[in-house]
Amino acid sequence: MLNKDRAGLYIHVPFCSSKCNYCDFNSYTGKIDHADNYFKSLKKEIELYKAELRHYIINTIFIGGGTPSVVNEQYILEILEKCRTEYNISENCEISIESNPGTLSNEKLKAYKNAGINRISIGLQAYQDKLLKYLGRCHSHKDFTESVKNAKSAGFENINGDIIFGIPGQSLGDWKETLDYLVSLGINHISAYSLKIEEETKFGRMEEQGSLVPVEDELDREMYHYAVDYLNENGLKQYEISNFAKEGYECKHNLIYWKCVDYLGLGAGAHSCLKNTRFSNQISIEGYIDYLNRGEKPLYEKNPLEFTDKMSEYMFLGLRLTAGVSGKEFYELFNRNMFTMYKDIFARLENKSLIKITGDTVKLTRLGLDLANQVFLEFV
Numbered sequence: 001m002l003n004k005d006r007a008g009l010y011i012h013v014p015f016c017s018s019k020c021n022y023c024d025f026n027s028y029t030g031k032i033d034h035a036d037n038y039f040k041s042l043k044k045e046i047e048l049y050k051a052e053l054r055h056y057i058i059n060t061i062f063i064g065g066g067t068p069s070v071v072n073e074q075y076i077l078e079i080l081e082k083c084r085t086e087y088n089i090s091e092n093c094e095i096s097i098e099s100n101p102g103t104l105s106n107e108k109l110k111a112y113k114n115a116g117i118n119r120i121s122i123g124l125q126a127y128q129d130k131l132l133k134y135l136g137r138c139h140s141h142k143d144f145t146e147s148v149k150n151a152k153s154a155g156f157e158n159i160n161g162d163i164i165f166g167i168p169g170q171s172l173g174d175w176k177e178t179l180d181y182l183v184s185l186g187i188n189h190i191s192a193y194s195l196k197i198e199e200e201t202k203f204g205r206m207e208e209q210g211s212l213v214p215v216e217d218e219l220d221r222e223m224y225h226y227a228v229d230y231l232n233e234n235g236l237k238q239y240e241i242s243n244f245a246k247e248g249y250e251c252k253h254n255l256i257y258w259k260c261v262d263y264l265g266l267g268a269g270a271h272s273c274l275k276n277t278r279f280s281n282q283i284s285i286e287g288y289i290d291y292l293n294r295g296e297k298p299l300y301e302k303n304p305l306e307f308t309d310k311m312s313e314y315m316f317l318g319l320r321l322t323a324g325v326s327g328k329e330f331y332e333l334f335n336r337n338m339f340t341m342y343k344d345i346f347a348r349l350e351n352k353s354l355i356k357i358t359g360d361t362v363k364l365t366r367l368g369l370d371l372a373n374q375v376f377l378e379f380v
């Protein structure tokens with residue numbers, strides 16, 4: 001049985017103060033008055049999974065969104081308390097919360113810290129206020145500086161900054177300035193994502209109407225390569241396609257996803273994978289609350305994960321990590337030799353210089369990191 005003892009917990013808080021132009025996450029504006037019912041429902045959901053989680057130790061909790069920091073901190077504290085009452089939370093559990101600049105007062109941060117939250121993720125996206133405005137963000141870079149300062153004085157040293165490259169109108173110089181700025185603030189973890197224009201977003205509609213032209217692939221890749229080199233030089237080692245950290249500050253919760261460890265997602269639209277079954281929750285806030293008011297699990301979809309799918313998933317998620325996938329670990333988990341199983345795929349990918357096999361380990365090459373989707377498709 002794969003990783004039977006440890007699991008991660010994801011808690012979704014779907015409220016935001018405004019909708020960013022690129023965002024297709026399950027987040028809502030103007031619904032904060034549902035917060036009271038929503039958090040009551042979360043407590044009920046926590047109780048409904050008590051039996052399933054009895055045999056697990058929770059090593060990581062990630063409170064994501066949406067913007068969890070827009071709601072009164074009391075809601076967050078009560079949810080963590082409820083998790084501690086109902087589940088086995090390890091003593092040194094990594095507990096992360098996502099936030100936006102401008103929503104982190106000193107009192108809130110102290111309350112988080114006292115409740116055992118030990119990692120804080122803050123969305124910057126870009127240094128230049130003109131780009132923040134274009135993205136539809138509701139803060140300036142000064143708000144971010146202030147939030148980092150407040151977080152540090154509240155005792156947080158495990159801080160992540162989220163940034164985006166490949167924004168229409170963003171120059172390579174702008175991108176370098178964003179990276180410089182984060183490094184100068186002494187941030188220990190950076191997530192850097194290439195902007196994806198999703199259909200159901202304001203940017204998606206703008207692209208359809210021709211008022212938004214995505215950046216050229218060449219510039220996008222130049223920005224990515226610059227970030228990889230620059231951050232590595234500054235002690236933030238790339239450990240996953242889009243994630244960089246100082247030693248010891250890698251996000252343990254995200255590693256759970258990439259290593260296919262079990263996790264339970266609570267809240268509207270949250271996804272879970274427990275005991276080889278994948279399931280997800282009702283997406284709307286109202287639908288989610290309705291199910292829990294009836295005392296039912298708020299399930300939307302539920303599918304068994306076949307053994308072969310699990311192995312493929314382990315490969316394409318594991319290859320996201322710069323450490324690659326080890327044949328020994330694969331064998332320990334699945335009792336199969338991955339070099340025999342994926343012999344043809346490996347040969348094809350090696351021929352295209354997308355992967356490199358060194359001893360017992362398979363890793364993406366630099367080209368493979370750029371064309372990761374091509375690699376992953378081979379395993380699907």
Ligand code: SF4
Binds near residue numbers: 020123
């Ligand atoms: S803050 Fe995050 S979740 Fe909320 S709208 Fe913006 S990108 Fe989406």
